[in-house]
Amino acid sequence: MNDIAPPERRFPDLKADHAIPPDLKAAGWKPVPARDYPAMIGPFLARRAGEGWEYAFQPEQRHLNIGGVVHGGMLMSFVDDVLGMTVWEAAGRKPVTTVQLNNHFIAPGKLGELITGRGEVLRATRSVVFIRGMLTQGDKVLTHADGVWKILGSA
Numbered sequence: 001m002n003d004i005a006p007p008e009r010r011f012p013d014l015k016a017d018h019a020i021p022p023d024l025k026a027a028g029w030k031p032v033p034a035r036d037y038p039a040m041i042g043p044f045l046a047r048r049a050g051e052g053w054e055y056a057f058q059p060e061q062r063h064l065n066i067g068g069v070v071h072g073g074m075l076m077s078f079v080d081d082v083l084g085m086t087v088w089e090a091a092g093r094k095p096v097t098t099v100q101l102n103n104h105f106i107a108p109g110k111l112g113e114l115i116t117g118r119g120e121v122l123r124a125t126r127s128v129v130f131i132r133g134m135l136t137q138g139d140k141v142l143t144h145a146d147g148v149w150k151i152l153g154s155a
Helices: 022-026 036-041 072-090
Strands: 045-049 052-057 096-105 115-124 128-137 140-151
Touching: 036 072, 052 072, 072 096, 072 115, 072 128, 072 140
Parallel strands: none
Antiparallel strands: 045 052, 052 115, 096 140, 115 128, 128 140
């Protein structure tokens, strides 16, 4: 599937109306449609990366903690979305939800520098998916995460 927009009828008002800087657009980034919490903390971007997807966001002042680096809660929220979108894709775009998410903070994120994330499905059953992934900023690993997602409506 080459389109990041979910085909779900449950969210007919889901929109991707964020302007993307020309350099990111030229690099293949597209806005991820969002509403509710993801729309509040985003915008997030996505692009094809081999057989999967890569996700990104550009940290703004509102994403920083009092120490002037990207807030750990923001990194956790973003990696939750990155892994969740990866699981959603692997589950045939069926609704999924986080059951467990473990985060390991390795380095702080900086203002204005693109943060990217990728997930890797470790194992998928009919009802759950085990996944891991990481967030990076340039060559620096910011966080490593792993977790379990439930495929909703499955046994």
